[in-house]
Amino acid sequence: MSNQKKAFCHYGVSEELKHQFVSAASANDRVASQVMRDLMREYIFRNSKGRFWDPGAEIKRNLIVKK
Secondary structure, rough: OOOOOOOOOOOOOOHHHHHHHHHHHOOOOOOOHHHHHHHHHHHHHHHHOOOOOOOOOOHHHHHHHHH
């Protein structure tokens, strides 16, 4: 583990979304904070390579199609 200071981020999400996220992470033997850090690192990595990544795009498209 590094000796870097930890910064805490507070994001507003619905209780349902939080519960689903924590459950999904747990089902993969991970804690939600680990998954969130990995998502942040992936987003930064792709952005640094000039790749646009919209993590929620597929879900958003599916919601629009269902309407």
